[in-house]
Amino acid sequence: MSSSTLSRPAVNAVSAPAVRKNKKVRPATMEPRWLKITLLLLAIGFLTIFLLVPLVAVFTEALKKGWALYLEAIIDADALSAMKLTLIAAGIAVPLNLIFGVAASWAIAKFEFRGKSVLLTLIDLPFSVSPVISGLMYVLLFGAQGWFGDWLREHDIKILFAVPGIVLATIFVTFPFVARELIPLMQAQGSEEEEAALVLGASGWQTFWHVTLPNIKWGLLYGVILCNARAMGEFGAVSVVSGHIRGQTNTMPLQVEILYNEYNFVAAFAVASLLTLLALLTLALKSIVEWRTNENRLQAIAELPEQIA
Amino acid sequence: MAFEKPQQSTRRRVIPGFQLSLGITLLYLGLIVLIPLSAVFANTFSMSWEHFWETVSSDRVLASYRLTFGASFLAALINVFFGGIVAWVLVRYSFPGKRLIDALVDLPFALPTAVAGITLATLYAPNGWLGSLLQPLGIKVAFTPLGVLVALTFIGLPFVVRTVQPVLEEVEKELEEAALSLGANHWQTFGRVIFPTILPALLTGFALAFARATGEYGSVIFIAGNMPMVSEITPLFMITKLEQYDYAGATAIAVVMLILSFIMLLTINALQAWTRSRQTQGRTR
Numbered sequence: 001m002s003s004s005t006l007s008r009p010a011v012n013a014v015s016a017p018a019v020r021k022n023k024k025v026r027p028a029t030m031e032p033r034w035l036k037i038t039l040l041l042l043a044i045g046f047l048t049i050f051l052l053v054p055l056v057a058v059f060t061e062a063l064k065k066g067w068a069l070y071l072e073a074i075i076d077a078d079a080l081s082a083m084k085l086t087l088i089a090a091g092i093a094v095p096l097n098l099i100f101g102v103a104a105s106w107a108i109a110k111f112e113f114r115g116k117s118v119l120l121t122l123i124d125l126p127f128s129v130s131p132v133i134s135g136l137m138y139v140l141l142f143g144a145q146g147w148f149g150d151w152l153r154e155h156d157i158k159i160l161f162a163v164p165g166i167v168l169a170t171i172f173v174t175f176p177f178v179a180r181e182l183i184p185l186m187q188a189q190g191s192e193e194e195e196a197a198l199v200l201g202a203s204g205w206q207t208f209w210h211v212t213l214p215n216i217k218w219g220l221l222y223g224v225i226l227c228n229a230r231a232m233g234e235f236g237a238v239s240v241v242s243g244h245i246r247g248q249t250n251t252m253p254l255q256v257e258i259l260y261n262e263y264n265f266v267a268a269f270a271v272a273s274l275l276t277l278l279a280l281l282t283l284a285l286k287s288i289v290e291w292r293t294n295e296n297r298l299q300a301i302a303e304l305p306e307q308i309a
Numbered sequence: 310m311a312f313e314k315p316q317q318s319t320r321r322r323v324i325p326g327f328q329l330s331l332g333i334t335l336l337y338l339g340l341i342v343l344i345p346l347s348a349v350f351a352n353t354f355s356m357s358w359e360h361f362w363e364t365v366s367s368d369r370v371l372a373s374y375r376l377t378f379g380a381s382f383l384a385a386l387i388n389v390f391f392g393g394i395v396a397w398v399l400v401r402y403s404f405p406g407k408r409l410i411d412a413l414v415d416l417p418f419a420l421p422t423a424v425a426g427i428t429l430a431t432l433y434a435p436n437g438w439l440g441s442l443l444q445p446l447g448i449k450v451a452f453t454p455l456g457v458l459v460a461l462t463f464i465g466l467p468f469v470v471r472t473v474q475p476v477l478e479e480v481e482k483e484l485e486e487a488a489l490s491l492g493a494n495h496w497q498t499f500g501r502v503i504f505p506t507i508l509p510a511l512l513t514g515f516a517l518a519f520a521r522a523t524g525e526y527g528s529v530i531f532i533a534g535n536m537p538m539v540s541e542i543t544p545l546f547m548i549t550k551l552e553q554y555d556y557a558g559a560t561a562i563a564v565v566m567l568i569l570s571f572i573m574l575l576t577i578n579a580l581q582a583w584t585r586s587r588q589t590q591g592r593t594r
Contacts, residue, residue, distance in 0.1 A: 130524025233421025235527035
């Protein structure tokens with residue numbers, strides 16, 4: 001996936017000639033014109049039906065009855081409290097997964113130890129678990145019949161059908177995002193720069209803040225953007241643990257579901273349009289980070305001959 | 310990468326923070342992932358084997374497996390075909406709006422599944438933009454198994470594109486030119502030079518899309534109609550069990566799904582290792 005573009009070493013022997021050649025026209029390896037046009041039409045047709053039409057439909061449906069009703073749906077008290085809860089959940093889940101991601105990639109990229117590949121697989125695990133099962137796990141742990149159910153009741157602590165449960169489910173489904181962006185990036189960068197800093201007398205934390213962090217900042221940002229998008233948009237896992245209490249345990253995606261099921265389509269799509277704007281913002285930021293990383297790479301390649309000379 | 314080997318023996322002594330970083334990693338992994346997941350497995354041990362087997366092989370569950378895995382398989386196939394073409398077009402051709410389209414491919418990753426669900430359901434409903442076009446042809450999408458297929462195709466769309474794209478970028482022009490100048494035609498060059506190079510990536514993309522689709526919930530439930538035996542997916546059936554407070558039943562089905570996803574995860578890891586070895590082989594050649 002896109003992580004491989006980030007993880008590739010900055011100076012790549014293979015892509016250097018390829019970059020120079022892109023400027024020339026290569027008729028020999030080009031397909032016949034009719035084939036090229038057919039492929040283009042197929043690709044664009046497929047993407048139009050599956051991506052563009054739904055995207056336009058969200059906003060059309062939201063504004064079907066005009067801006068007044070749209071705004072009314074957004075400043076509705078339940079909608080606002082759903083927004084607040086979504087921000088809280090993401091605001092806790094993203095920083096925690098960020099700290100974990102940095103710690104995990106430091107341990108995995110800078111050191112050799114046994115069981116590393118098992119650890120890597122375990123970190124990826126939440127991606128392959130169905131959202132419904134992610135929620136179910138916490139029901140089994142904290143529900144009335146769950147492992148900690150009696151203890152929680154005695155101490156009057158509510159996790160399930162309350163904010164803590166929603167936060168936990170959100171953390172679980174967004175668990176791997178930062179780590180899986182950073183691990184390949186830090187592995188590709190090696191530890192020569194850190195070693196140099198340490199030999200010159202920097203402390204471990206100084207090395208991390210002044211050497212490692214500037215090197216991984218784009219990858220970090222990339223992971224945080226993806227993590228945040230999923231944290232704010234998660235539906236299945238949160239739906240199982242939330243209990244759907246209006247104004248209290250409804251996140252924005254759950255609010256969308258409730259409104260839709262009540263046939264309040266304009267309001268449902270109004271809230272959905274906010275989530276769609278968030279998705280578009282995510283894509284825009286993601287593309288900017290990708291272009292930035294690519295430019296850095298091309299620049300490094302362009303500067304290469306001078307350095308050698 | 311080979312030149313990094315000799316340094317690994319000294320690395321342990323120079324760089325600090327091994328215990329701290331690994332400690333945080335293992336603690337967090339244990340609390341967030343391992344303990345909750347083991348709760349699912351531990352809970353099934355309280356069931357008798359007969360009860361477990363009865364639950365996971367009832368007619369209604371079997372029908373939901375067939376729909377979930379069948380539709381996921383078809384959706385992943387559709388994505389291999391169109392995703393392969395999209396990757397090809399994005400890597401090989403230049404056309405106006407290419408950057409925009411490239412960025413838009415990730416929309417299914419970024420768009421919350423509930424939003425995708427209600428939008429697809431509205432579009433393909435008999436009075437929706439796409440549903441009203443298909444209605445005269447006698448094709449019903451919303452509230453049928455076909456709707457499940459549409460939703461799963463949508464959420465699996467980026468996987469094949471994003472795994473094939475980087476591999477296609479690295480296909481060496483020299484090899485293609487050599488094949489062409491030695492007298493191979495375009496189809497032969499594609500079949501013998503390009504296709505073998507991108508095959509591991511295509512399979513990885515297929516497996517990723519398939520694995521994601523089997524667990525999908527949010528984007529499917531709105532468009533599926535959720536009729537038992539007909540258009541009810543397995544994740545929804547688990548929810549139904551939970552809502553009836555049949556925790557044991559829901560857990561039993563969850564265990565079956567978890568084991569299947571672990572098998573898929575291992576397959577995907579093996580496929581990705583294969584893709585990487587193909588790529589590095591290409592580089593060193």
